[in-house]
Amino acid sequence: MNPPPSAPVDDAAVSNKVTREVVLATALALIDLEGVDRLSMRRLAAALGRDPMILYRHAANKAALLDGVAETVLVQLKVDPTDPDWAGQLRMVARDYRRLALAHPNVVPLLVTRPLATPLGLRPPGTLRPLEDVLKLLTDAGFSGPDALHIYRAVFGFLYGHVLNELQELIERPDEVSDLLRLGLHRLPIAEFPLLRSLAPTLAAYDGAAELERGLDILLAGLTATLTAPSAAHPPGHAADPAKRPRRPQSPRRSDSR
Amino acid sequence: MNPPPSAPVDDAAVSNKVTREVVLATALALIDLEGVDRLSMRRLAAALGRDPMILYRHAANKAALLDGVAETVLVQLKVDPTDPDWAGQLRMVARDYRRLALAHPNVVPLLVTRPLATPLGLRPPGTLRPLEDVLKLLTDAGFSGPDALHIYRAVFGFLYGHVLNELQELIERPDEVSDLLRLGLHRLPIAEFPLLRSLAPTLAAYDGAAELERGLDILLAGLTATLTAPSAAHPPGHAADPAKRPRRPQSPRRSDSR
DNA sequence: AACTGTAGCTAGACGCTGTAGACCTACAGT
DNA sequence: ACTGTAGGTCTACAGCGTCTAGCTACAGTT
Secondary structure: OOOOOOOOOOOOOOOOOOOHHHHHHHHHHHHHHHOHHHOOHHHHHHHHOOOHHHHHHOOOOHHHHHHHHHHHHHOOOOOOOOOOOHHHHHHHHHHHHHHHHHHOHHHHHHHHHHHHHOOHHHOOHHHHHHHHHHHHHHHHOOOOHHHHHHHHHHHHHHHHHHHHHHHHHHOOOOOOOOHHHHOOHHHOOOOOOHHHHHOHHHHHOOOHHHHHHHHHHHHHHHHHHHHOOOOOOOOOOOOOOOOOOOOOOOOOOOOOOO | OOOOOOOOOOOOOOOOOOOHHHHHHHHHHHHHHHOHHHOOHHHHHHHHOOOHHHHHHOOOOHHHHHHHHHHHHHOOOOOOOOOOOHHHHHHHHHHHHHHHHHHOHHHHHHHHHHHHHOOHHHOOHHHHHHHHHHHHHHHHOOOOHHHHHHHHHHHHHHHHHHHHHHHHHHOOOOOOOOHHHHOOHHHOOOOOOHHHHHOHHHHHOOOHHHHHHHHHHHHHHHHHHHHOOOOOOOOOOOOOOOOOOOOOOOOOOOOOOO
């Protein structure tokens, strides 16, 4: 019955039914375009061609609406909890998360900030889906519950941090030629920030994807070394070897209620 | 004519000169107390017992004022770039950062969010001080500039992420007895989030300090393994020993420029 | 002694914000 | 015909950030 979603609702496309999805999609579009703090209920309503007050039919208040936007981005993060290659799967999730963050940089503040104000159980379910799925992935791979949680925290913690780092370095004035100028580093007193200034070319050549992979290399190697093999001290030397993964055969853990 | 208008809301001694430090300190106090979004220019001014417009004498606008608050917190992060034990020094910085974040949880959104809107060179200098100092620490230890930058990014990325993770899990209703209730996990449909619910006790028993140390163990070990000569660095495993750390007589590059 | 400059602060206003409350309309079920 | 409900609108209010103008107190100059 529904005609295709007809998403491009930017300038008052009227007469469309205003569903929650449309509201959130439009909000996301506006945020992508102008940033979070330029989004007001009235602007959003104007983009929908409606009265501001309809919005409150789909979100209790503005904060809830922003939670919804964060959720719509985060539900795109698919985890396959049946993948036997847990490390590879985590890698893919990490790449996916990075991709989402780069696609919606203006939403990242919401992504990292909103959960700080909301207890776990009250967060939008779409936000918790990846957590649950990763836990399933890891427990099925043989990790204990607490270890699975530990790995989740380590990987996603690193992921949050990486994304924030990468986005921070993205801000620049691309019209400038010299690296120093693009990054605004010329404003820094040379005497106080000699190294930072001298690293301008390196800063400008930041390769987020590679950096992410290297971090994951280290993290995953370290995690398996400390968690799965109880006695093995980590053998350093090589870093990237996504193919081999030590796996402990174990009967799949059933979902137990407490 | 008017004696100071009315009762100072906070502990503001009214007849005090309103300096930038006082403004920022009061703003920080208000944020610690009520959170960032309850801070308005008018409230802040009221806490100072003054007209809102004085604030613009010390900050160009509200965003700049928030930058100032973030800076006042961040300048407390001291790095000793002369410490020969670079890994130990990074550990201490990490612990310090975590301590600051826990002391001012409401400021953390500012800490991670504001740099996203400001190019490196335009950030408040206090914000960049730790970066420069860590770079000095690492280059003095023999790392190349790009490697130093890489290590900085890895450690601080992890640090950002860890702090966000830890603060997220802090939110709860402590009046509830059961872990499930405290975290609000009882609201989640059991069928969809079995693992998450079953891990309530583990979630509740989160030990942020230990988690940070373990992450640093992995990260620092992995970094030294991949970046320097394959000579073994300090052993991971157990963490807390801020006093002394094994030192590596490093050869490659000693850039002692000044 | 009067004049000017300036630093610190205040008063008022403007346009914008989030959202409460009343109200309207169209339609479904009884 | 009556009632309930979902969707939508209008008006209004308190609060927001910040612009402009102005006040006071004092320094230095003439």
